[in-house]
Amino acid sequence: MVTENSRSIDARPENSNLVRISLADVRRREKRCPQELATKIRPSTPRPRRGTTSPAAPRALTKWPLVPLHDVLDLMEFGERSPEDALAQWRAAPKNPVHPALAQWTEHALRGYLTAAAAVPAAPGVPPTGLRPVSRLWARQRGPVKPGAPDMYEEMVTDRRYAGHGVRELRLVRTGSVKDRPRDSVEIALAVGVLAGGSPVLSSRWDRNPLTLGRYERPRLVRLVEIGCVDASQRILFEGTCEEAYAVYDERVEEALDRIVTGDAYRPGDNCARCGAVADCPAVPSVPGLLGISRPGAHRRSWSVTTGRSYRRCPARAHLEDLLLPRDTSAEDSEAVVRGKAVHAWIESRHRRTPQRPCTPDDVPGPPEGWRYEKWSVTGLQARLGIQMIADHALVCPLRDRPDDTEVHPEETVAAYDPDADVVVLAKTDLLYRVNGRWTVRETKTARVPDEGNLLEQHPQLALAVRLARTGVLPGDGHCGVELERLTGSGPVVTELDVAAPDVVSEAQRVLAEYVTPWHADARYPAKAGPACADCPFTRWCPDAADGSGG
Numbered sequence: 001m002v003t004e005n006s007r008s009i010d011a012r013p014e015n016s017n018l019v020r021i022s023l024a025d026v027r028r029r030e031k032r033c034p035q036e037l038a039t040k041i042r043p044s045t046p047r048p049r050r051g052t053t054s055p056a057a058p059r060a061l062t063k064w065p066l067v068p069l070h071d072v073l074d075l076m077e078f079g080e081r082s083p084e085d086a087l088a089q090w091r092a093a094p095k096n097p098v099h100p101a102l103a104q105w106t107e108h109a110l111r112g113y114l115t116a117a118a119a120v121p122a123a124p125g126v127p128p129t130g131l132r133p134v135s136r137l138w139a140r141q142r143g144p145v146k147p148g149a150p151d152m153y154e155e156m157v158t159d160r161r162y163a164g165h166g167v168r169e170l171r172l173v174r175t176g177s178v179k180d181r182p183r184d185s186v187e188i189a190l191a192v193g194v195l196a197g198g199s200p201v202l203s204s205r206w207d208r209n210p211l212t213l214g215r216y217e218r219p220r221l222v223r224l225v226e227i228g229c230v231d232a233s234q235r236i237l238f239e240g241t242c243e244e245a246y247a248v249y250d251e252r253v254e255e256a257l258d259r260i261v262t263g264d265a266y267r268p269g270d271n272c273a274r275c276g277a278v279a280d281c282p283a284v285p286s287v288p289g290l291l292g293i294s295r296p297g298a299h300r301r302s303w304s305v306t307t308g309r310s311y312r313r314c315p316a317r318a319h320l321e322d323l324l325l326p327r328d329t330s331a332e333d334s335e336a337v338v339r340g341k342a343v344h345a346w347i348e349s350r351h352r353r354t355p356q357r358p359c360t361p362d363d364v365p366g367p368p369e370g371w372r373y374e375k376w377s378v379t380g381l382q383a384r385l386g387i388q389m390i391a392d393h394a395l396v397c398p399l400r401d402r403p404d405d406t407e408v409h410p411e412e413t414v415a416a417y418d419p420d421a422d423v424v425v426l427a428k429t430d431l432l433y434r435v436n437g438r439w440t441v442r443e444t445k446t447a448r449v450p451d452e453g454n455l456l457e458q459h460p461q462l463a464l465a466v467r468l469a470r471t472g473v474l475p476g477d478g479h480c481g482v483e484l485e486r487l488t489g490s491g492p493v494v495t496e497l498d499v500a501a502p503d504v505v506s507e508a509q510r511v512l513a514e515y516v517t518p519w520h521a522d523a524r525y526p527a528k529a530g531p532a533c534a535d536c537p538f539t540r541w542c543p544d545a546a547d548g549s550g551g
């Protein structure tokens, strides 16, 4: 068990031995790169460049979906503005440029936050308006918790902070609903530990030295609340005394934090674009000229084929996907799309088995009239078609003649950094495998009727794979194979591309350039209302939605 601040604020250990952990660092930790996280929590690490990489480029749009909401709430809580006045003031002079759809989302999120906050029951012994907003962050400092550990741990909370009548309350602000959100015991323990034992932060949260903390006042009660802005949902995650708060900070929480501090692996992905180590990272090869663009864009970004496809349909939609705004998934998931995702998920699960073994025609989900795998449910024709596709896959499964040295990596994310364009390229491959010493990447597509014509055009994942194979980003020293597996209503078709053929190489580059070049030159992501709106999951937030349903 750990307790309140035990360390003098004058202590100045070696900065490299200082770690500063906030709640954002423990959230979604399974998806983050451990090495990036371990670096980020050390304040002495040089920060990556923010904003524009080119002096002539416009200021980048805000990349965080809740930052504008916090700005508006600050105006209300510390500037004593009404919600309408705060919104108007923020709209007139936002700290950073925001996309029009993010502005519309912010208005909705503000209403959701205020409605939910008003519905939270008052804490025991506190009158309904007895808590006051607190402008300072709260943090606590701990000395070395065991031999070999960093000299100082700083744990800090941001979000919305309130205090009064001996109570400290932290409200965690979520974009989505909190109704079915899983409870994160590490996040809760870290938060209530700081509420019980933390002090106001007097210095900058970005200070490379230990934070300067104000006077500690022990609360009689601490409370952790979370609020879902999309639907004004709210729930109390913890309410108790300081002793009860310290008690939830148990060994499992300590172990989780130890893993974060250690950072023992690289996991390339969405974090690479904002990681300061990307130019030298051993897991992300640097390939100048990979995208054929000679100048950096507005700021460092990551690009994948998903980005390219979305951008081509509507630039605004691609930006809103990056922002992770709440989606209306029922709009975007047609029956065929759901069937495709269910088939992919099933096949992936078979390829992940240990010991590994080939797929077989009788290893299919059921019953045929309707089945579910993970979060994907299919019925009727799509259910039967999905079963047929899965059984067909067994006929062309790359493991079917499995020699002993076969190696498979389902759903592997491959990353490369193009320093000329200042872009991190992410390829989320369906299957990367090695048989008889030869590496191959296989993309699997499901379609009732097989596509004909230019495969690189129809499946830009293949164009990217050819480029990554030729430049040696994929394993195989420039000779990684590229395959397309099509599971159709009339059977499976596997096509191998000749990645050494000059016409294939040049066509792949042309296809890639058509996707990347306009995206790279754009920093404002204008809406392209039209057919893309029909299955867009963001029509609620988009003021330009073609059907007029935005807002």
Ligand code: SF4
Binding pocket: 033, 034, 035, 036, 266, 267, 268, 269, 271, 272, 275, 276, 277, 278, 279, 281, 282, 283, 284
């Ligand atoms: S560049 Fe990517 S893989 Fe490398 S440390 Fe950073 S986040 Fe991790």
Ligand code: SF4
Binding pocket: 314, 315, 316, 317, 320, 527, 528, 529, 530, 532, 533, 534, 536, 537, 538, 539, 542, 543, 544, 545, 546
């Ligand atoms: S609603 Fe239409 S215009 Fe707006 S982001 Fe979606 S696709 Fe683009």
